[in-house]
Amino acid sequence: MVDFVKRISGVNPRKCMKCGKCSASCPAYDEMEYHPHQFVDMVETGRLEELMNSKGIYTCLSCFACVERCPRSVEPAKLIEAVRTAVVRQQDKTHLKPDAIPALLDDELPQQAITSAFRKYRK
Amino acid sequence: MSVNEQFQPTIVAFCCNWCSYAGADLSGTNRLQYPANVKIIRIPCSCRLNPMFILRAFQKGADGVILCGCHPGDCHYTTGNYYARRRMTLLFSMLDFMGIERGRTRVEWVSAAEGAKFAATMNEFVDTITKLGPNRRLEDLRCRKE
């Protein structure tokens, strides 16, 4: 599974020098259980199970600030994207079900956000 | 030569003194094996290699000739390997025209630190030449040993 994540993300977590600039740049830091620098470390040390069960992978905005700022070009957001893909591709692991949408709607939410969330969180 | 006996090619390797000869020494120091068919001649720089030497080697019965020099940009004499590269390109296209297989001649850049690359290159080159078989076209039969 670790190899799968590395392969589809194209990220080499060994390049990480643990500077923490990704976590420093992250706008969703406080919403996450594991922070971008921890993501990288967990993939590197093979603790993928915890990561896949974490709610944090859905809070990532995919704003790619960490990718932009990382001095070593490790690109943590791509790892998170890959882990999320690995999870939602499993049977019954679709994160956002169509039935749940009406309850989440509010007037200020742009249409585009719903579409993109749909793309991102389900198979 | 009997049919069953495996063909043992004669291969001349010209190595520049500063990088490739040291690279060849390093592959020895690291005990990296390559076939004994390869005999190395030391020249000060790859640009010292006169195309005449290659023709002479083929005339005298060599089956393959390889030139090793410093990597482009690393020449001890600053520009020598660039000259060598141009000359060899020209010579090889002439040899091609004469019907000598392209695989029989080769230029490879080997630095003093690349012992492993030297051994690998030589293994590969001997393989290629063994497959190509003996060099007949340029060999001067008068020079042939009995």
Added chain:
Amino acid sequence: MQRIGVFVCWCGSNIAATVDVEKVSQVLAQEPGVVFSTNYQYMCSQAGQEMIQQSIKEYGLTGVVVCSCSPRMHETTFRKTCEKAGINPHMVEIANIREQCSWIHKDKEVGTEKAIILGRAAIAKVHLNTPLTAGTSPVVKRALVIGGGIAGIQTALDIADAGFEVDIVEKQPTIGGKMTQIDKTFPTLDCAACILTPKMVDAAQNEKIHIYSYSEVESVKGFVGNFNVTIKKKARYVDEVKCTGCGLCTEKCPQKKVPNLFNLGLDNRRAIYIPFAQAVPKVATIDADYCTMLKSGKCGVCSKVCTAGAINYQQKDEFFEQQYGAIVVATGFNPIKLDKYDEFAYSQSPDVVTSLEFERLMNAAGPTGGTLLRPSDGEHPHTIVFVQCVGSRCDDEKGKPYCSKICCMYTAKHAMLCREKYPDTDVYVFYIDVRTPGKNFDEFYRRAVEEYGVHYIKGMVGKVVPQDGKLKVQASDLLGNRQLHIDADMVVLAAAIEPDETARPLATKLTASMDTNDFFTEAHPKLRPVESPTAGIFLSGACQGPKDIPETVAQASAAAAKVIGLLCKDNLTCNPCTAEPNELMCNGCSSCEKVCPYGAITYVDKEFRGPNRTTLIRRVAQVNPAVCQGCGACTVACPSGAMDLKGFSNQQIMAEVDAICR
């Protein structure tokens, strides 16, 4: 016919285990010209060498073949041995039967056979060897130091101490370099100017040292021991001899809006200026980009106030040539440009500064007179955030891949000084690793933390946003597992350092090699750290890699020692294996002249005997053996085959080819 002796070495079991040395020596004894052949356990030992010498005398040998380890190992040893026994050292050839035979083969039969062939090739070559004598070339007893920072000054002082003439070429109007801009030095906190300016004065007063300030190296010709350097003295529009350095012009000049580069643009100076009070030489310079007189011809205030009459608007760049025996490169470093790191808001807020700018803000001679004030509003800052590794240790496209080495220490120094001078300030240092290898360095850093209460936080700053006169700093605290939001008054960036931009073009002029980061490469990374691979070029200071002051001074003195070692010699021994044209065959086509990388080949008109007692004048090539390095490029370029290389002649190499292929 040569009388050749063959000596096969066992090298203990290194060779003897895979090569039948007895058989090799027996078979080689049958070769034509071989009059003596033997084998011995350790040919390079005292006993082995004596055996060779004895055999030379006993059998009247004229040539020697040693079948042993690589010539890179013991060629010199055996050549010396034979020289002592009375034969020319270049009559010795080595057959490499260890590195290129016994060590790469396992089968003894195969190894023996190959050793015999390699031996034959060496014998064939010795048959055609001729005695060679190395020429000598004189050494010019004068050194050139390029760059007048602390590295260049130290090198020049040390060379001058040994009694040799030294010239310093500095592109700025004053020597002193980066160290003049620094406030205090770690780890002792003594003032940089207090320890540097006496050295600058020493250099200026030393009669062996000549300083060319505001000058650059235009071109370099020649070779070790005899470089011919053209120096460009840039027009400073002030007569250096007449100017007394009184500074009146710099006060009266009406052009007041010129960024003061000495203070990194933090304040302004006039168009005519002396960089700082202790400048050496203390001579004014006109900045041609800003001077109204030079631009429009209307002003001339400085020339009116100058009592010495030193102002000369007509001054032009001057060029002059000088001979040197050795050249020392001491071009130093610069902090990188920070355009790529806009997340730190360097271009958006004047309160985000680089560490070098911070040095000027702390310096008593700086724009704020030594009081730490925010550049934006002149207020005293209460919260200061230091960010380390800005542009260092990055992926190739994002910055510099190397560690800039000095930032950890100077940041600790800055943080400590802030807390010492202004105990009411909060100081945060964001670090990835704190690297403090060096004498008293880690103790210094611990003092910053323990005694001065600097907040060291493992993590990195993600972004800085200027907002309401504050700098909103968002950072990570990895050990605290939290994200920090700090309202800072100032942010100080420890920018990576890179080689000076003049280093690359200079390297081309010197034919010295550089790495991908534009640092000069050493002849050997461990054993020859202050020499360039190009003979006669030496490296001093940060042009070779990031260095702090103690290391720079150490390397500067080391480079000086190497230069002195070279200049002490009256003559240098040249490589005897040089190209040699056969004048009777040369047709004067200039092909060889064009390919020679050293410019060693010239053409001369020479008289030859023609038919019927006439004389002919023909243009023929001539090689300067002191310049020729023996690469052989010309030998192949020569269309008539007139050019040959001594020691590696066409015939010799062909004899080797024949011996291998036969």
